[in-house]
Amino acid sequence: MNKKNTIKSSSNTSFISSNIIAIRSGLLHFINDPAKVTNISNAYQYFEDGLLVIEHGCVKIVKTFSDSDVSQYENIIDHRGKLIIPGFIDTHIHYPQTQMIAAYGEQLLEWLETYTFPTERQFKNKGHAKVISRFFINELLKNGTTSALVFGTVHPQSIEALFEEALDKNMRIIAGKVMMDRNAPDYLLDSPKTSYQDSKNLIEKWHNHGRLQYAITPRFAPTSSPEQLTAAGKLKAEYPDVYIHTHLSENKNEIEWVKSLFPERDGYFDVYEYYGLAGKRSIFAHSIYLTDKEWGAFKRTDSVMSFCPTSNLFLGSGLFDLKKAEKNNIRVGLGTDIGAGTSFSQLKTLNDAYKIMQLQGNKLSAFKGLYLATLGGAQSLSIDNKVGNFEIGKEADFVILNWATTDLQKLRYQYSKNLEDKLFALMMLGDERNINATYVAGKLAYSAEVTN
Template sequence: MEQQLPASTNIVAIRASFLHFIEDPAKVEQVDRAYQFILDGLMIVNEGKVQSLTLFTEEEAELYSNIEDKRGKLIIPGFIDTHVHYPQTQMIAAYGDQLLEWLENYTFLTEKQFSNKEYAQKIAKFFINELLKNGTTSALVFGTVHSESIDALFEEAQKIDMRLIAGKVMMDRNAPDYLLDTAQSSYDESKALIEKWHNKGRLQYAITPRFAPTSSPLQLQAAGKLKSEYPDVYVHTHLSENKNEIEWVKSLFPEREGYFDVYAHHGLTGHKSIFAHCLHLTDKEWLAFSSSNSVISFCPTSNLFLGSGLFDLDKAEKNNIRVGLGTDVGAGTSFSQFTSLNEAYKIMQLQGQKLSVFKGLYLATLGSAKSLSLDDQVGNFEVGKEADFVVLNWAATDLQKLRQQSSTTLEDKLFALMMLADDRNIAETYITGKLVYSANKYSGKKSDF
């Protein structure tokens, strides 16, 4: 018999059921070639990275002194949120407006408070806990115009070694005076933040003009200059969310061919440029989007909440455009990517399209990792990947238990999970193999609010 390996804080061994994706289900002839499901598996994490994932055997188990037994649970890679506004956490579910009015009546007033670093720290802590509570282990995040908002967020993420991409908003017009910067100050402050935070541990920076209407051509030129000086950083903004917004862009940039061309003209498109929404692209813009290898963040709950429109996922796929999944809190109404997928399924139904559970869970994990050019680091359980994962309860309510009892196939069990699950199904969340959230420990914990 081989000698048992000693317990080590650097080695984690977990027994459970495992599901992860190795390819886009829409791009394989047989869907079961897109994923790996192991009913009784053993995952070994060493130094925060996946060392192996195999069928559980007694012989393999004897090598490890402390195996965490999570049989009856399903482990999947951590969810990845490709578009979310952390300063809007407290104004989630603000009633009754479409995009432009909603910004004026709720968003700007809320974001004003983030000039106060102490306040930003309090919301950043709450925000990251909500991500973890919902099984999200990586995110692309909007801050506010204040540098303090980004410092607070990155400092909080750094405490748990979370993979986070974020940026200070650039906004020099068409907003309240108390939220405006200038083309020069936005360049200077963004540059300082890039130097301070980009590629510091698992943190990365995104150049973040809010959207074209709130940035002058001079500011967009400054953003493009930053992108040329730091080609490894991301660009994160909004595009074609609302029809009135699109008309506004046309009036502000009459010299450009369209909304997407405003960004392209200033050098802000490309493989690390993520555009939220993209609901009303023209045929010419679809082609330009594809040829630039830019990325779309699909934000189902906010698109419905603000009445913005229905995203055409099939058209994005036909144009070979990478798509990630975003909650878009606070216009989005939930931190849960299960809720995002629930609404995404309905959005596609309304267009005569279908969203399989395999495509849905792919979008929330490996698909979003690919959209953020992070699939060499996270998104599945391939050997060497960072061990960010979620331990799920198949059924967290009486209704879910009843529904699961009638499920006879893996696909049906997963579909019921996708449509009915929420934060109650998240038993535990791990980042680089370390437990950072446990529902049992969280239960009864007093909130700071």
């Protein structure tokens, strides 16, 4: 019987479960945004033959390997020829949509009505939510993602199920139940009162429990009444360290709909800001069609954008302007946006991000791309004091990558010129097959090895 995600026993097993782990491998992490440095070497650290030491789940040492390390650390795990990077961080993903990924033929609003809402109805059943939660968490780990900002459904039990599974894996997950009281099927509607109370109960139970945090989650402005948005703002005022997670300016028809529903407001972003939902811990997925005033409002409020290239292409939504975000010093993270996004892999997501930049006459370097998927995502979610790179004392979430797994990748790797060229080939050709292992808080959570 084939069992995926089963960690094969080895001579290192007892050492892995101890308080100190030492791994020898290539190491790469980012210490700055590549777009903000004049010399790219100031944005990252790379150790071709490095040593990563983990103690009690946190980074203790990251350095070039030396012969003296052999006597200092017993049973060093040898991954020479591979590359260790911090765990990927997904800043926008819908776990209930995992089962409807790659649904054919619609743009945003029609896609929601045809596929999304009927799918989300099933999450009233917590048993179903638990099954999909388990699959979802395992799929994140299989793809090297160790932290994520996640949408649930309108049902509180959808988030209970997700948090229970994430807690079992000790993952850093930020999530929230959807708030939605209009312009959706009756079977998915809550109310201002119930959405406030259900969210409050979930915050009290789960926020800052282990590595879990809560996000107040109005689906998007059209599906929340002014009364419900007021309730969301009240929650944010009562719990200022929770997150806001929603959608913004993904689709032109969506924007016109918002204008008709909120004629008194000065644009889509102003709806959220008016109700107290903008700010440092507010993440707005997509943010494609923004006015100059909205760009200024993002900068003024220190709000965050999630760049979701795969779903933007799949739904035909448009092209995110990463360069303009950089010029305005706006934090940007990378989102797979499952299930409009078609892969859990941040490598495949970066493949599409590169193409979106090309369509705008811009470039996305491998350094900038991998920064977005690691430290950039951590900074976007205000968790860069915890994860995102290998600074001493940070939680040891990381992934061990195979440089090349397919014949094509191996050929391309053989003819790569330098580190940047190798990373770019990995970014463009890589996927979950390149994930050798994923560690969460210093513990092996996924291995590509398969036990028969």
